[in-house]
Amino acid sequence: MYSPRAEKRPDRHFQATPCPRLTAVELFAGAGGLALGIEKAGFDTIALIEVDKDAAGTLKTNRPEWNVICDDIANVSPKDVCGMFGVKPGELDLLSGGAPCQSFSYAGKRLGLDDARGTLFYHFAVFLQKLQPKTFLFENVRGLLTHGHGHTYRAITDIFAQTGYTIQKAVLNAWDYGAAQKRERLITVGIRNDLADEIKIAFPSPHSYKPVLRDVLQGVPPGEGAQYSENKRKIFELVPPGGYWRDIPEAVAKEYMKSCWYMSGGRTGILRRMSLDEPSLTVLTSPSQKQTDRCHPLEARPFSVRENARCQCFPDDWAFCGGIGSQYKQVGNAVPVNLAYEVAKNIYKGVAQTCGN
Numbered sequence: 001m002y003s004p005r006a007e008k009r010p011d012r013h014f015q016a017t018p019c020p021r022l023t024a025v026e027l028f029a030g031a032g033g034l035a036l037g038i039e040k041a042g043f044d045t046i047a048l049i050e051v052d053k054d055a056a057g058t059l060k061t062n063r064p065e066w067n068v069i070c071d072d073i074a075n076v077s078p079k080d081v082c083g084m085f086g087v088k089p090g091e092l093d094l095l096s097g098g099a100p101c102q103s104f105s106y107a108g109k110r111l112g113l114d115d116a117r118g119t120l121f122y123h124f125a126v127f128l129q130k131l132q133p134k135t136f137l138f139e140n141v142r143g144l145l146t147h148g149h150g151h152t153y154r155a156i157t158d159i160f161a162q163t164g165y166t167i168q169k170a171v172l173n174a175w176d177y178g179a180a181q182k183r184e185r186l187i188t189v190g191i192r193n194d195l196a197d198e199i200k201i202a203f204p205s206p207h208s209y210k211p212v213l214r215d216v217l218q219g220v221p222p223g224e225g226a227q228y229s230e231n232k233r234k235i236f237e238l239v240p241p242g243g244y245w246r247d248i249p250e251a252v253a254k255e256y257m258k259s260c261w262y263m264s265g266g267r268t269g270i271l272r273r274m275s276l277d278e279p280s281l282t283v284l285t286s287p288s289q290k291q292t293d294r295c296h297p298l299e300a301r302p303f304s305v306r307e308n309a310r311c312q313c314f315p316d317d318w319a320f321c322g323g324i325g326s327q328y329k330q331v332g333n334a335v336p337v338n339l340a341y342e343v344a345k346n347i348y349k350g351v352a353q354t355c356g357n
Contacts, residue, residue, distance in 0.1 A: 022351055025085060025131065027073060027097030027124055031058045031320060031330035033312060034096055034139065035066075037340025041348045043094060047085050049076055054322030055330050061319050073099075077123040081130050090192075092133040093351050094344075098140050098335065099124055121156050128163040134195055134354075135347055136160070138188040139335055142171050145186055157188065165190035168201070174313075176206035178338040180216045181280040181311040185335065187343055191350075201350040204342040213297060214276040216310040224324045225304030226287040232256075235271065236300040242275035244268050260290065269293060280311045285332035286325075305331060313337035 021044045026035045029048040032055075039045055047067045050056045056070035067085075069076060082089055099120035121138075128136060138160070144153050157167050167190045174183040191199045228236060235256055238248040245253040245267065254261050257270060273295040274280060280303075281294055287302035296303055303311070305320060305327045313336045320327040 022093035022348060022355075023087070023091070024094040024096060025092060025127070025133070027095070027127060028099050028120070029055070029059060029068075029097065031055050031314075031334050032062065032318070033314065033334030033337050034098070034137075034340045035059070036314070036318070037335070037337045037342075038094070038096055038137075038344040039063075040337070040341045041344035042352075043344065043348065046087070049073055052326075052330075054320075054326040057321035058319065058330060061321055062317075073120065073123040077126040077130075081127060085131075087131065089130065089132045090134075092131050094135050094137060094347060095124075095127055095131060095133040096137040096139075096344075097124060098138060121159075125159050125163055128160060128165065128190075132164065132192060134192050134351055135199065135201070136165065136190040137343065137347060138190070139340075140186045140188075142184040142186050145171070153186075160188075160190055164193050166193055166196040168203075170203040172203065172339060172343070173206075174336040174339040175210055175279050177204060177336075177342045178207055178209070178211065179279075179311065179313050179336040180211040180213055181283060181336060183282045183336060183339075185339065189343075189347065195354065198354050199350040200353075201346055204346055210279070212277050212279050213274055213311075217276070217297070217307060220304070220307050220310055221316050223304050223306035224327065225307070226302045226324065226328070228288060228301060232288075233300045236273060236295050239271055239273040239295065241273055241297045242278065243273055245271040257290075267291075271295075273297065283308045283311050283332050285329040287328050308332065311336075313339075 022042065024038050024043040024045045026045060026048045029035055029050040035045055035048055045066060047069060048059055049069045049071065050059060051070065051072050053070060056068050059066060059068045124138060147153065161167055167188060169186065169188045171184055172187050174181050187203070189201055191201065235248065235252060238252065240247055245257060253271065260267060260270060269292045270290060272293045274297045276297045284292055294303060305324065308328065308331045309318065312331055312334050320330055
């Protein structure tokens with residue numbers, strides 16, 4: 001059924017930022033959520049690095065003109081990356097990406113780049129050191145702030161700072177920026193020290209309009225999707241939209257939950273059925289796990305790949321490569337396109353001011 005509110009779908013409301021055309025390189029690019037938002041903000045992405053073949057295939061399929069390097073970042077970072085990308089040190093406008101960040105010994109002292117060897121963010125720092133871009137955008141989960149009692153994030157930002165950058169951070173929720181999904185991300189932005197007085201970057205203000213699933217599930221193109229077992233489907237048919245295991249007969253819930261029944265906490269992710277009048281919970285990499293169910297509001301099934309992609313603000317013509325499991329993983333790991341756009345738009349404005357525009 002057509003809904004007038006569907007016209008407010010976020011992916012229909014990007015406004016291209018005018019020239020100058022600024023350049024960007026992306027690391028750990030995944031399926032392109034961050035890169036697509038950066039592109040829509042006005043950047044020309046001159047290279048992307050992604051180790052997963054399916055995700056790299058997704059990037060190449062949707063943007064044949066992009067220079068997609070499918071390789072392990074550890075193989076690329078030791079090379080002459082300036083020569084690879086055809087830029088001189090200091091010319092690149094933006095380096096972006098988000099890497100899983102392992103913990104390591106910090107012990108309250110300032111560590112150098114060599115001490116971070118073997119961690120994925122080390123390679124991001126190497127690219128910073130070699131390319132010396134005007135700005136960088138590093139995104140990750142909110143939990144990185146408290147990981148290792150906060151030592152991990154402090155060590156990361158200390159090392160980024162040592163490569164010559166002034167750093168600012170914010171935790172942003174994608175629901176505040178046009179995504180029908182509650183998804184918090186830690187956004188770290190760096191400005192090269194010699195430009196810190198010229199480039200001013202503000203984090204985006206929340207939108208007044210906050211979409212819900214009703215806005216994005218109308219008219220979703222057909223596509224692949226996982227299904228529940230027959231038994232699980234019948235149980236989910238008992239759960240009302242917006243409900244979970246407490247909203248069905250206790251005997252049925254107890255039999256389904258087994259040992260989870262005796263766990264402490266609310267366990268609100270078990271047998272969780274979404275409502276059309278709320279945003280999605282964080283889109284995950286797997287469509288159906290007992291502790292983190294997200295059942296479709298109208299049908300007793302998981303969200304399809306394309307429905308999850310709508311929650312992540314991917315346009316409907318963005319194709320995902322690989323098998324269905326890989327597609328769910330790519331979508332679940334992505335940065336919501338709208339959130340990426342809002343952050344990148346402000347970075348673009350800050351850098352463009354130094355270009356005399």
